[in-house]
Amino acid sequence: MIVQTLLQEFEHEVASTRKLLQAVPEKDINFKPSPVSWTMGQLAQHIATIYYWYTGTLTQDVYDMAADRLERGDPADIQATLALFEDNVEKARAALKTVTEESLQVPWTMKVGEHTVLGPLPRGMVTRSFLFNHIYHHRGEMIVYLRTTGNSVPGMYGPTYEQEQAMKNTAK
Structure with a gap:
């Protein structure tokens, strides 16, 4: 049951994250x-x-960040970041599809070399906090960045304040 819920939440929130990243202006x-x-x-x-x-x-009991290398590209290139996002979403989706109710109970640890930085904790707890909630936290920061620079924020859970105001003005 929880696995299906995680998959549904993942797909719903990927769409919201995509909208937010697409709103990041080059300027x-x-x-x-x-x-x-x-x-x-x-x-x-x-x-x-x-x-x-x-x-x-989701696929390793001990995840060593020091041993894992990801080519990210230039952070000043939003198109490269959008491509990175899409590629990583496909990998994440594939990993999520391997999860079982039982595997969510398996202890999981994050290391950087020999240094343990997180865990051991049940993989399900880590999935919610380190993965899902971590993204939500940083999306909130991005909304502040966008608003601070005078940019539009996409509605992710319904219309934004600005979208509601525009709808009210067109209804008059």
């Missing part, structure tokens, strides 16, 4: 809200990269 790709923040392009690339981590999380 503001180097915007960063503070000196310690990522640029808009780096944040977009990070969101696209999280989908890559599904494979290591």
Whole structure:
């Protein structure tokens, strides 16, 4: 039951993430809200990269980030990031389709070399927190970046405030 729910949520949220990444404009790709923040392009690339981590999380009991290499390209190239996103979504979808109710209970650990950074935790918990919720967190940041730079934010769970206002104005 939970596996089917995860697959449905994944597909629904991929569409929302795609809309958000497609809203990132080239003109503001180097915007960063503070000196310690990522640029808009780096944040977009990070969101696209999280989908890559599904494979290591769902198919390995110990995922060593130091041993895993992903060619990301230039974070200032939003088209490259969109292509990275689409490629990683396909890999994530394939990995999710291998999951069983039982495999969600298996302990999972993330390492960077010999250093354990997460776990051991049940794979199902890691799937919700490290994968799903992690993406949602960074999508929220991206919405702030877009609004701060005066860009439109796509409606992901219904119309945005701006879309509602436009509908009210056209109804008058």
